[in-house]
Amino acid sequence: MISTITKRVTGKNQIGNKLSAEGNVTHKTFNPKLNIENDSNFYEATIEEVNEAVELANEAFEEYKTFSGAKKAAFLNAIADEIMALGDDLIQTYCSESGLPEGRAIGERGRTIFQLQSFAKLVEEGSWIDATIDTAIPDRQPLPKADIRKINIPIGPVVVFAASNFPLAFSTAGGDTASALAAGCPVIVKSHSMHSGTGELVASAIIKAAEKTGMPNGVFSNITGSGRVVGIALVEHPNVKAVGFTGSIAGGRSLFNKAASRETPIPVFAEMGSINPVITLPEALKTRGEELAKTYASSITLGTGQFCTNPGLILGIESDDFSKFITNLSNEIVKIDPTCMLHPNIKESYDANKDNIISQDKTHTVANYANDTEANFAKQALAVVNGSDFIENPNLHQEVFGPFSLIVKCKDKKELEKVVSNLEGQLTGTILGNNSEINEYNYLLSLLSNKVGRIIFNGVPTGVEVCSSMVHGGPYPSSTDPRFTSVGTSSIKRWVRPFSYQNWPNELLPEELKNENSLGISRLVNNKITNEKI
Secondary structure: OOOOOOOOOOOOEEEOOEEEOOOOOEEOOEEOOOOEEOOOOEEOOOHHHHHHHHHHHHHHHHHHOOOOHHHHHHHHHHHHHHHHHOHHHHHHHHHHHHOOOHHHHHHHHHHHHHHHHHHHHHHHHOHHHOOEEEOOEOOOOOOOEOOEEEEEEEOOOEEEEOOOOOOOOOOOOOHHHHHHHHHOOOEEEEOOHHHHHHHHHHHHHHHHHHHHOOOOOOOEEEEOOOOOHHHHHHHHOOOOOEEEEEOOHHHHHHHHHHHHOOOOOOOEEEEOOOOOEEEEOHHHHHHHHHHHHHHHHHHHHHHHHOOOOOOOEEEEEOOHHHHHHHHHHHHHHOOOOOOEOOOHHHHHHHHHHHHHHHOOOOEEEEEEOOOOOOOOEOOOEEEEEEHHHHHHOHHHHOOOOOOEEEEEEEOOHHHHHHHHHOOOOEEEEEEEOOHHHHHHHHHHHHHHHOOEEEEEEOOOOOOOOOOOOOOOOOOOOOEOOOOOOOOOHHHHHHHEEEEEEEOOOHHHOOHHHOOOOOOOOOEEEOOEEEOOOO
């Protein structure tokens, strides 16, 4: 049930341990399901409040970076507990600000809790810091070898930009925040203006957890701002050392450029746009075409298509089986009832981008939900274009954020390979094929691997598992640095840098590098992985 925002929401910024509302500019969030504004006013941060949040974070860093993995784990687990303690207030506010159903809210809360607890386990165990030790060889000829020991250390205050499409799991206490706190970096969240109330509630949970576990004031702040001023001020502040972002290519690239043009450039780890190509191979279509059509109709419309892994491009070689697949997919997708998008602005962008693709020369629409819908509900659609026309028209390569896919009909395998080679970087690529035919398409798979961060075999790209092996990133423009992931425990590596100690007395080294290995972590000692003492 959709409800108004809880009275526990104050509309104020969380600057360290205090609530603050010094500015005169306010905004309200919007309930897209009811098509009305929510009642709470949110005070947008002033530059003075931005500076205070960063300065507090910088001061907190000097203490927080020294905390043991066990102490940081206690903090992360406490955040998870406090988020659960928010109860129905959080779920109702989430639904009021997103138009998403209660089941989605509960599921996303569960994912957020799991992420926090996963990073808690990671840092408590400790091996993630990649301790590497090369012991001295004083009598080596012609020159002695020094004792050199390396670990990963936190880089400093991190700014996280909350995402529009995941009010919890990619937002205030989402993967970026959890991984940065786990690494030992204080976090300032730029709350997304579409779900400011949800962000404030989660921020209050983080602050309660920080106070209960003895974290320094400034280890976390949450500030609002609907325009660009607050975001730019955060990225340009000299004490900010890195940025995490999930959103559009335009937004991510703007932040990337700002960060690169600073007197001291900093990394921006942005996860941006992706059309997630799906390649349908002939034998799979012949034996499972009808089943695949039903599966992909559901995947395209899942969450109103508002996932960064939505299958926005479907590729295949012209054949009777591919034509049947297109017909079946078209029939299946219009059977699905449309659902609400996150905000009227997102619905407006979806319609404009969809219409732009459909209106391009040599494309034709094969499915378009025709019945009337409620305000802010998206009508799903499919369009078809030939491979050669797709290659020649870069406008067809753009993401449509919503329940839409473009189908590309290639005349043969060679043209299919050419289409793939002309794609920009993507988060995912999918192969729908039978085991017996995969070896015939090795070159195509090689081309696809150059373009994506993850290849799915006989599945759907929607649904990103949170685990150590997950890569949620890819070549530009899907992300700004394809060496890193924004999902899974490996995402902690974004917020650290390698640091070496040379010829230090054993008793003065960090616990992780001492000969005794009292923590029992896995270390690389003289090129051998071991958890034994030296």
